[in-house]
Amino acid sequence: MTLTATQPMSLPKRRSGRGWAAAVLPPLLVLAGFLGLWYLMSYELLAPDRRFLVPPPHRVVSVGFLDWENLQALLVGLVVTMRVAGVGLLAAIVIGLAVAIAMSQAAWVERSLYPYAVTLQTIPILALVPLFGFWFGFGFFSRVVVCTMISLFPIIANTLFGLKSIDPALRELFALQKVGRWKRLRKLDLPFALTAVLAGFRISAGLSVIGAIVGDFFFRQGTTGIGILMSLYISRLQSELLYASIILSSLLGIVAFWLFSGLSFVVGKRFDRSQA
Amino acid sequence: MTMTASQLVFDDAGSVDFHDLGKVFANGTQALRNVDLSVGSGEFVSIVGPSGCGKSTLLRIASGLDTPTTGHATVGDGAIGFVFQEATLLHWRTVARNVELLMELQGVPKRERAERREEALQLVGLDGFQKHLPKQLSGGMKMRVSIARALTLNPDIFLFDEPFGALDELTRERLNVEVTNVFAARPFTGMFITHNIFEAVFLSTRVVVMSGRPGTVVGEVQVPLPFPRPLDLRFDRAFTRLVSEVSGLLREGSS
Ligand SMILES: Nc1ncnc2c1ncn2[C@@H]1O[C@H](COP(=O)(O)OP(=O)(O)O)[C@@H](O)[C@H]1O
Ligand SMILES: [Mg+2]
Numbered sequence: 001m002t003l004t005a006t007q008p009m010s011l012p013k014r015r016s017g018r019g020w021a022a023a024v025l026p027p028l029l030v031l032a033g034f035l036g037l038w039y040l041m042s043y044e045l046l047a048p049d050r051r052f053l054v055p056p057p058h059r060v061v062s063v064g065f066l067d068w069e070n071l072q073a074l075l076v077g078l079v080v081t082m083r084v085a086g087v088g089l090l091a092a093i094v095i096g097l098a099v100a101i102a103m104s105q106a107a108w109v110e111r112s113l114y115p116y117a118v119t120l121q122t123i124p125i126l127a128l129v130p131l132f133g134f135w136f137g138f139g140f141f142s143r144v145v146v147c148t149m150i151s152l153f154p155i156i157a158n159t160l161f162g163l164k165s166i167d168p169a170l171r172e173l174f175a176l177q178k179v180g181r182w183k184r185l186r187k188l189d190l191p192f193a194l195t196a197v198l199a200g201f202r203i204s205a206g207l208s209v210i211g212a213i214v215g216d217f218f219f220r221q222g223t224t225g226i227g228i229l230m231s232l233y234i235s236r237l238q239s240e241l242l243y244a245s246i247i248l249s250s251l252l253g254i255v256a257f258w259l260f261s262g263l264s265f266v267v268g269k270r271f272d273r274s275q276a
Numbered sequence: 277m278t279m280t281a282s283q284l285v286f287d288d289a290g291s292v293d294f295h296d297l298g299k300v301f302a303n304g305t306q307a308l309r310n311v312d313l314s315v316g317s318g319e320f321v322s323i324v325g326p327s328g329c330g331k332s333t334l335l336r337i338a339s340g341l342d343t344p345t346t347g348h349a350t351v352g353d354g355a356i357g358f359v360f361q362e363a364t365l366l367h368w369r370t371v372a373r374n375v376e377l378l379m380e381l382q383g384v385p386k387r388e389r390a391e392r393r394e395e396a397l398q399l400v401g402l403d404g405f406q407k408h409l410p411k412q413l414s415g416g417m418k419m420r421v422s423i424a425r426a427l428t429l430n431p432d433i434f435l436f437d438e439p440f441g442a443l444d445e446l447t448r449e450r451l452n453v454e455v456t457n458v459f460a461a462r463p464f465t466g467m468f469i470t471h472n473i474f475e476a477v478f479l480s481t482r483v484v485v486m487s488g489r490p491g492t493v494v495g496e497v498q499v500p501l502p503f504p505r506p507l508d509l510r511f512d513r514a515f516t517r518l519v520s521e522v523s524g525l526l527r528e529g530s531s
Contacts, residue, residue, distance in 0.1 A: 169360050174381070175341060176340070177382060183381065187377075187380070187381065191368050192366075270368045270409070271367075
């Protein structure tokens with residue numbers, strides 16, 4: 001009994017003590033190496049007249065982040081993109097959960113829909129983007145559609161996987177009580193699948209940012225999101241700003257991913273079966 | 277405490293009756309053939325037989341999880357408790373919430389749930405573990421939770437499908453005593469599947485022996501020993517005689 005009482009208290013401590021350094025140091029080293037290569041590229045490999053292709057990191061920082069006017073344009077674009085990503089992800093979550101739950105309830109629904117869910121993954125959405133422009137206009141809505149299409153599949157696939165991996169004996173336990181499917185969904189299926197569902201959200205959160213930028217980038221019309229800025233900077237050869245915008249949008253994706261990782265971590269303690 | 281006559285009075289809610297029962301699965305496997313078996317209210321019947329002879333199938337039919345392909349099963353309309361081979365706990369629920377699960381599904385009001393939960397936890401000796409999660413429990417304790425959960429339904433019929441097969445010998449013995457205690461404290465009709473002949477004799481009022489697949493009843497042994505049954509009953513002459521009788525039937529049945 002003493003064992004079970006002390007273990008949960010001492011274990012996390014030791015882990016977090018070593019864990020912080022282990023989590024932060026390696027990526028920092030990689031970053032340092034990366035910046036080194038970047039400088040090497042800028043100053044040694046490129047002739048001065050071609051340096052604009054890979055401007056050195058400090059130039060990117062001073063032009064993109066320390067110049068208030070430039071930074072403001074970037075941040076405004078980022079907020080526009082963030083809104084598209086947020087709404088697109090929310091739509092993907094609602095649709096993805098609904099589709100996966102429907103698939104798990106009836107084999108015929110799964111058989112009829114799954115091939116199309118897979119198609120979402122394989123279809124060149126980039127080629128469809130201009131079509132969405134024709135159909136829905138170049139505004140907020142079409143961007144959200146692109147974003148949702150890009151981030152939908154992982155939610156469907158992970159949720160469905162979670163729902164299908166429920167222990168058959170547990171299903172029988174519920175069947176013996178003659179529980180209706182909605183009640184079972186609430187008390188068994190969804191809690192059981194929660195870890196997998198959250199893993200899907202996490203992947204899709206990153207994808208939703210990419211989706212929002214892709215929509216933006218290709219439409220080049222309507223409200224200026226960060227994707228439109230990118231294509232603008234490309235056409236004007238403003239490479240410092242282009243790099244700055246790429247860095248900012250990656251950060252947005254990372255933050256979205258982390259938010260959902262945090263959620264998984266908090267919920268995971270109790271719901272993750274691999275820790276059971 | 278010995279079983280008094282009054283505790284053996286039951287209505288039909290607790291009887292299980294298989295008549296010329298057969299089961300052929302969709303893939304052509306014949307699991308059961310001509311099974312005739314009556315379990316009366318208040319009996320505790322263990323079923324032993326080689327693995328794959330259809331014991332689980334028989335229990336699933338009794339519980340309504342499966343249906344026979346020939347013959348019929350008549351089961352009393354009382355509540356049924358089913359204890360599976362694994363503890364089948366919901367890993368995100370505490371012990372208390374796991375024990376309440378079936379009552380929750382049945383719509384039992386919260387107040388009454390708490391009462392019956394505490395009573396059941398007491399009965400299996402798990403008082404004090406209410407707030408633990410399943411992963412913090414040993415295999416034997418998980419199985420106790422599983423039994424407590426089934427007890428909350430006040431079952432007239434209690435079906436056990438090899439619940440202690442995965443436990444070590446000491447834990448198994450302790451749980452055997454628990455089961456006989458529960459049976460004495462709150463009588464029910466029991467059907468208990470096991471590979472372990474000692475366990476079968478120790479728990480039961482009757483042991484039924486099945487043949488290899490397709491399974492059918494090849495014989496039975498009455499166990500006229502009083503409850504409660506102390507652990508060292510195992511070294512009793514009468515007990516060992518019954519064990520060897522079951523063992524003999526088992527060998528005949530599978531040869
Ligand atoms: N759903 C099923 N479909 C086909 N065969 C099955 C099914 N369930 C069990 N069986 C087969 O029926 C036989 C009896 O199974 P079971 O009742 O589980 O045996 P026991 O519990 O005695 O070991 C076994 O050969 C098993 O493989
Ligand atoms: Mg079995």
